[in-house]
Amino acid sequence: MNDKKHLLFMQKALRQAELALKKKEVPVGALVVDSQGNILGRGYNKIEKTGCQASHAEVIAIKKACKKRGDWRLDDCWIYVTLEPCLMCFGLIQLSRIKRVVFGATSELFGAGLGDIVSGNIDSYKKFYKNNLIIKGGLKEKESVDILKEFFKTIRKKRKVRGEAKIKVLRKGSGEVVKTQK
Numbered sequence: 001m002n003d004k005k006h007l008l009f010m011q012k013a014l015r016q017a018e019l020a021l022k023k024k025e026v027p028v029g030a031l032v033v034d035s036q037g038n039i040l041g042r043g044y045n046k047i048e049k050t051g052c053q054a055s056h057a058e059v060i061a062i063k064k065a066c067k068k069r070g071d072w073r074l075d076d077c078w079i080y081v082t083l084e085p086c087l088m089c090f091g092l093i094q095l096s097r098i099k100r101v102v103f104g105a106t107s108e109l110f111g112a113g114l115g116d117i118v119s120g121n122i123d124s125y126k127k128f129y130k131n132n133l134i135i136k137g138g139l140k141e142k143e144s145v146d147i148l149k150e151f152f153k154t155i156r157k158k159r160k161v162r163g164e165a166k167i168k169v170l171r172k173g174s175g176e177v178v179k180t181q182k
């Protein structure tokens, strides 16, 4: 798998993130691809839809890949994800024996610390991977960050609108001035 292919698959992962954005989910997309370049599974965040944090893009893509393959072992596969996997997803990636991870943006808040691996500090992961771990970060990073920014900008705007509406309603009903956090 060369860099051109990586970028192509990251573009497809971004398309999944766009689908999440349309459905008002945190826009993260993932793709599981086998060594021949066949896409086994696609996924985007469905946290709001399912009402559960277990529905991350990677989990959905891996579940689909296992179903398509008829096996939980994804040894030869690559996973492409627009945001650095969290600990839960990286746990699932490891248990599924995926040794090749390509991600876009780094997640300082919830990321599994894959940046350390990219920079060569792989001690904490040797238990699982020995010597054959490949992690690439920062592919399509700008696009991956931009779509997240777009989502959170909309969320902030909506909160502001809701806050103002709340003040109006309270004033109308009680005749009192109500202070609301913006």
Ligand SMILES: [Zn+2]
Binding pocket: 056, 057, 058, 085, 086, 087, 088, 089, 090
């Ligand atoms: Zn996750």
